[in-house]
Amino acid sequence: MRTTFTQLENFGHSLDAPAYLIKPRGTEEIYSAFKLAKQNELTVTARGAGRSYNDAALNGGGIVLDMTAMDQILEWDPATGLVRCEPGVTLEKLWQKVEPEGWWPPVVSGTMRTTLGGCLSANIHGKNNFKMGTIGEHVLEFTATLPTGAEVTCSPKKNADLFYAMISGYGMLGIFTSITLQMKRIYSGLLVVDALPVQNLNRHLTALYDGAPHNDYIVGWMETFAGGSGLGRGQIHAARYLHEGEDPNPQETMKLKNQILPPRIFGVFPKGLLHYFMRPFANNLGWRMVNIAKYIVSLPKHTFRQPHAAFHFLLDYVPNWELSYGRDGLIQYQSFLPKETAEAAWTEVLKLSQKRGMPSYLGVTKRHRPDKFLLTHSVDGFSLALDFKVKNSTRAKMSAMLQEFDKIIIAHGGRFYFAKNSETTAETALAFYGEETVKKFKQLKKRCDPNELLESDLYRRIFG
Amino acid sequence: MSDSSKSFDKTPSARTSQDKLAPATPLNPRHRAIVVGASVGMGAALSKKLAKEGYAVALVARQKDKLNTLCAEINQSVGETRALAYPHDVTNYKEVPGLLQKIVADLGGLDAFIFMAGINYPPGGNDKYNFENDRQMVEINLIGAMAWLNPVAEMFQSAKAGQIVGIGSVAGDRGRVGNPGYNTSKAGVHTYLEALRNRLTRHGVNVLTVKPGFVKTEMLKAAVGPTPFAIPVEKAVDDIYKAMQKRKQSIYTPFFWGYIMFVIRHIPSFVFRRLSF
Structure with a gap:
């Protein structure tokens, strides 16, 4: 097994941590890596596509398992929509496999480059969290290798405690080796999208709350520079699937070529170069202009049809956009609040950021519902x-x-x-998880990983 | 990662919870450095300086008590744990790969490696020869450096990042009548660092050779003969830190030794043979 000392980064290019990188090709090699770690008194972290904005897939000075070589779709049944994948399969690979046959992953992130192993570890949500929950709610079963070498199979019925803890467990209990997911039926390659402007934070949250029950997806863009009566203004995009018969030519719209994001603007300019041109705008003045211009453009209410991939994977629309933030990169601060307190809290947060002269350059809101996973981030409310x-x-x-x-x-x-x-402290994590949850997680950790081999920089930060 | 780590005593200093470094985050990033030869002189002063500038510093030295005192002093002065102590004798070459691996894991990575360990045993007269002393100087100053820098260079080359700082000396620029053993050890260090620089620059690694003149340390007290232009240790350390930030290739400290050594390097041998320094 080859180990390569490699400099790794977070997605925002704002943190680096070199580690011994190992690319396992199966459960045996995963177990060998654990043995090597024990022998050398090092710790192990699994890494998928490295799309976390923080230290979840970093393990400075330790061993990092690059799971991207385990990227096979093992079984796919277009009749039932059941798919079994290795953990390194990306959402990109998955949707491109299932979409032309009339299925779509029930939950996707804003980028398609994430791996399923990473998606389960963080228990990701999409713009339909209020309706479909997190990705974990669509996992029928998974297998995992524990640091002890044990192979476990978990489902909501079998090893349920591990099922609900490993999904959302940030890879701290074991390494996923196969994942069985239920896909969702679609009857068209297009979604119907309503775009409407919202003039302030109250209207913004009300639009999300009221719009959610009538739609399959809902997401808000927040113009983060506006203060005073316009604080929290922005634009809502609400989308719904087309029912059977609504799309006159579903065979055509579901074709892969009609989903894939165009690599060039106007068919001419390669998007891969765009981030260089965005760089001069990556300052308070530049982004203020961009935000205000975008808000003005978003004012007319309109409805349009859009391919699934174009609607969901906004982060992939400009490749390497994160590089436009310059040498020191970016961070993302996402908070989840109950619907009753969201407006008050975010009013304070937004005002504070403007007062301190450090406004956010991009704000995104979503509607959420709680879930049963142990280290859940969700609430009956909203996220920003x-x-x-x-x-x-x-x-x-x-x-x-x-x-x-x-x-x-x-x-x-x-x-x-x-x-x-990326900045949350152990005290803050304990405050929202609650002592009981942390205790329960640590008990499971002791059971799965008695030698404390699985540790990421994130683990040491919030549980260390 | 190496199998040689198995030979290494895994508990050079017992870790306690107080020894934990604060988490590195994008807004509280942390440079990580190892200083070998950290307990006294320039090593101790540079360790203090690096910690003050926000680095997490692994202090490596033979004298355990001095090391622990320095470590506690640094952590107290910066108000948090930024220094960790690792007792180690640089002539214990076999211990190095395992210890390096452990330190890098404790620091959460490595940005700069500084080899400061060095001894100087002047023979005490132009007609005196002392093989035992010469051997020790070469074993610590040169082979000790190679024992550490080989695995460090391998790591940095693989990661395509990092910075190596080696301490040479103005004494390494020419062989002189006064101290052949020391001259040889430092000339070896210069050449070795140059070779590393030529290997590693193309991989994004910076290799800095520091050539100090006379610096007011314990080593200077043992010196025989005049020690002109001696500077306080803090001044030397400031020069080194600045050169590290600018990612320079080679510096003299203080700078004017560059001019002096330019002249000395060009003294023809038929003259040099007749000089008495």
């Missing part, structure tokens, strides 16, 4: 994800501001999501 540019000159100031945000969110009964937040 804010992107911040990291700058050497404002690191300390921004760090202090984010700690203030955390206090506001916790005081309002909120939660955080560890595919995103």
Whole structure:
């Protein structure tokens, strides 16, 4: 088994941690890596596509298992929509396999580059969280290798405690080796999308709340520079599937070529180069202009039809967009709040960021529902994800501001999501998970990983 | 990763919860450095400087008590755990790969490696020869450096990142009548670092050779003969830190030794043979 000492980064290019990289090709090699770790007194972390904004897939100075070589779709049944995959299969590979045959993954992230193993570890949600829950709710069964070498099979009925803890467990209990998922039937390659402007935070959240029951997907874009009466203004995109018969030519719209994102703008300019041109705008003034311009353009209410892939994978629309944030990269701050307290808390948060002169450059809102997974991030309410540019000159100031945000969110009964937040402390994590949950998780950890071999930088930060 | 780590005593210093570094995050990032030869002189001063500038520093040195005192002093002065202590004798070459692996895991990575360990035993007269002393100087100053820098270079080359700092000396620029053993050990260090630089620059690794003149340390007290332009250790350390930030290739500290050594390097042998320094 080859180990390569490699410099690894988070998705936002704002954190680096070199590690001994091993690319296992099966359960035996995963177990060998655990043995090697034990022998060398090192720890192990699994890494999928490395799309977490934080330290979830980093293990500085330790061993990192690059799971991308285990990327086979093992079984696919177009009659039932059941698919069994290795953990390194990306959402991209999955949807491109199932979509032309009339199926779509029930839950997808904003980028299709994520792997299923990573998706389960973070228990990702999509723009349909209020309706379909997290990806874990569509997992029928998975198998995993524990650090002890034991192979376990888990489903909501079998080894249920492990099922609900490993999904959402950030890879700290074991390594997924196969995942069985139920796909969702679709009758067209298109979605009907309504776009409507919202003038302030109250209307923004009301539109999400009221719009959710009538739609399959709902997501808001927040213009984060507006203050005063326009605080929290933005645009809502609500989408629904086309029912059987609504699309006159589903065979055509479901074709892969009609889903794949175009690599060039106007068929001419390669999008791979776009991030260079975005770089000059990656400052307060530039993004303020972009935000205001986008808001003005979004004002007319309109309805249109859009392919699934184009609607969902906005983050892939500009390849390597995260590089436009410059040398020090970006972080994302996402908070989840109950519907009753969201408006008050985010009003404070947004005002504070504007007052401190460190506005977010991009805000995204969603509607959520709670779930049964042990380390759940969800609530019956909303989430707001804010992107911040990291700058050497404002690191300390921004760090202090984010700690203030955390206090506001916790005081309002909120939660955080560890595919995103990079600055949350162990105390804050304990405050929203609750002592009982953490105790239960640590008991499971002791059972699955008695030698404490599975540790990521994230684990040490929030449970260390 | 190497199998040689098995030969390494895994508990050079018992870890406790106080020894834990604060988590590195995008807004509280952490550079990570190892200083070998950290307990006294320039090593101790540079360790303090690096910790003050926010680095997490692994202190490696033979003298355990001095090391632990320095470690506690650093952590107290910066108000959090930034220094970790690892007692180690640089002539215990076999221990190095395993210890390096352990330190990198404890630090959560490695950005800079500084080899400071060095001894100077002047023979005490131009007609004196002492093989035992010469051997020790070469074993610590040169072979000790190679024992550490080989695995460090391999790591950095593989990661395509990192910075190596080696301490040479103005004494390594020419062989002189006063201290052949020391001259040889430092000249060896210069050449070795140059070779590493030529290997590693293309992989994004910076190799800095520091050539100090006279610096007011314990080593200087043992010196025989005049020690002109001696500078305080803090001044030397500031120069090294600045050169690290600028990712320079080679510096003299203080800088004017560059001019002096330019002249000395060009003294023709038929003259040099007749000089008395």
